[in-house]
Each structure stands twice: as C-alpha cells, then as structure tokens.
Amino acid sequence: MKIERTQTGVRMEKRLLKVLKALAEHQDRTLGDLLEGIVLHAFEGRAAFGDETLQVIRQLKAVYGLELTARDSHRLEEAGDDR
Template identity: 70%
Template sequence: MEIERIQTGVRLEKRLVKVLKALAEHRDISLGDLIEGIVLHAFEGRSPFSQDSLAIIAQLRGIYGLELAAADSHRFKEDEGADDGSH
C-alpha cells in the first residue's frame, strides 16, 4: 500500500523515546513504523503488543528507568529550564 509520510515536530518524554527506539531496533523497524503501528492498533481498540513484546518492553523500561504509566500522561509538567535539544 502506498502512503505519504510527513516530518513532524513531536516532543516526547526522553525515557519513553529511549524505550521506543530500543523496541524499534529490536524489531528491526524504524521508530516511525513502530509509532504508526501502535497508533493504528489503538485506533481500532486493539493492543499493539504480544505477550513476548510486553516482556521486552518491561525489560527496556527497567533499563531506561521509565516508571511512567498511562494515568500519568495527563499530569505531565515540563521542566521550563530543560534543554529541548533545539539550540
């Protein structure tokens, strides 16, 4: 299926990106492909991850210190003094 992709300026929590990048590398796909798959599954109300993938994600979360949960996503406050990498 042919699609058109665009570049985005999405900002995400640093440890979350590390876990996502490591998972994409583990699956040998791009970060964009991983995110597209996650979103498309979510749009259909389906889990994007098998039990094996969830076990890998749990390991990666431990490695990168990602303790955030879905319930935390509505309570994020960004550190105003943090460098956003755009400088």
C-alpha cells in the same frame, strides 16, 4: 499500500523515547513504523503488543528507568514549566 509520509517534530518524554527507539531497533523497524503501528492499533481499540513484546518493553523500561504509566499521561508537566 502506497502512502505519503511527512516529517514531524514531536516532543516526547526522554526515557519514553529511549524505550521506543530501543524497541524499534529490537524489532528491526524504524521508530516511525513502530509509532504508526501503535497508533493504528489504538484507533481500533486493539492492543499493539503481545505478551512476548510486553516482556521486552518491561525490560527496556527497567534499563532506561521509565516508571511512567498510562495513568500519568494527563498529568505530565515539563520541567521548568510554571503553568
């Protein structure tokens, strides 16, 4: 399917981005391709990853010290943000 992509400047938690980049590298995909797949699965209410990939993600999270969970997603504050 032919599509048109656009460059974006998205800000993301540093360790989360490291895990995503490492996962994309592990799957021999670009970060953009990985994110598109995750979002398209989420839009359909489907899981983006199987058991094998989830194991790789757990390992990468340990390597990069990522302890955030989905529960944290609405409670994140940027360091130095006084809001």
